[in-house]
Amino acid sequence: MTADLGLTSPHDGPARVLAASECAIDIDDVVARYPRMDHPSIDHVTLKVRTGALLGLLGPNGAGKTTLLSLLCALMRPQSGAIRVQGMRFDDHPEAYKDLIGLVPQALALYPRLTGTENLAVFGQMSGLSGRQLRARMDFAIDFAGLNEMAQRRVETYSGGLRRRLNLATALLPDPPVLVLDEPTVGIDPQSRHAIHENLRQLSVEGKTIIYTSHYLDEIEQLCDDIAILDRGRLIAQGSLGALLARFTGNRIDLRLEPQDAHRAAGVLSGEPGVQSVTAAGSLVTLATDDPHRRLPAVLAALEAAQLRPVGLSVGPRDLEQAFLSLTGTELRDEP
Ligand SMILES: Nc1ncnc2c1ncn2[C@@H]1O[C@H](COP(=O)(O)OP(=O)(O)O)[C@@H](O)[C@H]1O
Numbered sequence: 584m585t586a587d588l589g590l591t592s593p594h595d596g597p598a599r600v601l602a603a604s605e606c607a608i609d610i611d612d613v614v615a616r617y618p619r620m621d622h623p624s625i626d627h628v629t630l631k632v633r634t635g636a637l638l639g640l641l642g643p644n645g646a647g648k649t650t651l652l653s654l655l656c657a658l659m660r661p662q663s664g665a666i667r668v669q670g671m672r673f674d675d676h677p678e679a680y681k682d683l684i685g686l687v688p689q690a691l692a693l694y695p696r697l698t699g700t701e702n703l704a705v706f707g708q709m710s711g712l713s714g715r716q717l718r719a720r721m722d723f724a725i726d727f728a729g730l731n732e733m734a735q736r737r738v739e740t741y742s743g744g745l746r747r748r749l750n751l752a753t754a755l756l757p758d759p760p761v762l763v764l765d766e767p768t769v770g771i772d773p774q775s776r777h778a779i780h781e782n783l784r785q786l787s788v789e790g791k792t793i794i795y796t797s798h799y800l801d802e803i804e805q806l807c808d809d810i811a812i813l814d815r816g817r818l819i820a821q822g823s824l825g826a827l828l829a830r831f832t833g834n835r836i837d838l839r840l841e842p843q844d845a846h847r848a849a850g851v852l853s854g855e856p857g858v859q860s861v862t863a864a865g866s867l868v869t870l871a872t873d874d875p876h877r878r879l880p881a882v883l884a885a886l887e888a889a890q891l892r893p894v895g896l897s898v899g900p901r902d903l904e905q906a907f908l909s910l911t912g913t914e915l916r917d918e919p
């Protein structure tokens with residue numbers, strides 16, 4: 584289906600070859616498999632991220648996002664392929680390599696009996712900070728995550744969203760050049776999320792390289808300029824958000840049907856005059872046509888004649904959610 588949609592194949596690489604100095608993260612043909620699993624969770628993934636990029640890593644549950652970040656952070660070793668961060672391999676300089684990356688893990692790692700401030704002090708000391716420098720980084724992190732007065736309260740009294748914000752703050756303490764955030768805003772209220780996005784954007788402007796994983800498409804669409812989409816361990820699309828969406832604009836009609844009707848509808852419509860191609864993914868049927876507005880009445884009439892009723896319809900430019908659905912055939916679901 585990827586080729587059908589004309590998106591960048593993962594094996595084509597990025598549109599422009601990055602010079603080594605511009606490339607913060609270089610993931611080259613990586614394969615990773617968990618013990619006793621038949622299929623690799625990361626399947627020949629190649630991804631280059633330029634310095635200062637704010638990359639959105641998208642994918643449904645189980646796509647391999649957390650696994651890819653674990654590989655990048657050297658918490659897990661690949662079966663094959665190579666990973667470089669700022670030109671450095673973990674195997675050559677394990678300590679220096681780890682200093683390059685700050686991870687905001689999907690699973691919370693906090694001490695519930697300690698206050699927010701105490702948690703930050705512990706994590707800051709673990710990353711080698713002390714004295715005035717530690718204090719300054721803690722102030723920055725508290726401000727960044729909007730913890731402020733809550734920082735003096737014990738973590739066990741925090742809401743889920745507040746814990747996430749503290750989790751984020753701890754990763755910011757050492758000031759690494761690369762930040763990796765795994766679903767960092769799950770359960771965070773929209774206002775705080777917005778503030779965190781603004782702060783991340785500022786870090787990106789200042790030259791930090793950020794990978795932001797989410798299954799909230801609207802969030803990625805608002806925050807990120809570059810997108811990579813993972814599905815079943817494979818990178819199925821990558822590029823700028825603009826380029827990705829541009830592939831989906833133009834002469835298209837998208838019809839949403841009941842899932843059990845989608846394939847029959849695709850069959851009915853494939854012979855229609857002016858319809859160049861039909862793809863069905865999940866409940867979405869996408870037509871490429873010469874003139875969508877002119878062809879629409881006949882398309883709807885053909886469906887009606889086959890007793891098929893679309894429950895949704897759009898013509899022309901598509902948003903990331905539609906692009907995602909077409910690519911993966913999967914609706915995004917909330918994490919359990
Ligand atoms: N510790 C593990 N042991 C075995 N399989 C795992 C483990 N963690 C993840 N997986 C499998 O690897 C795949 C990718 O999972 P994950 O990276 O967590 O996806 P995502 O973060 O995109 O939801 C899934 O099929 C998942 O079941």
Ligand SMILES: [Mg+2]
Pocket residue numbers: 648649650689765
């Ligand atoms: Mg995950």
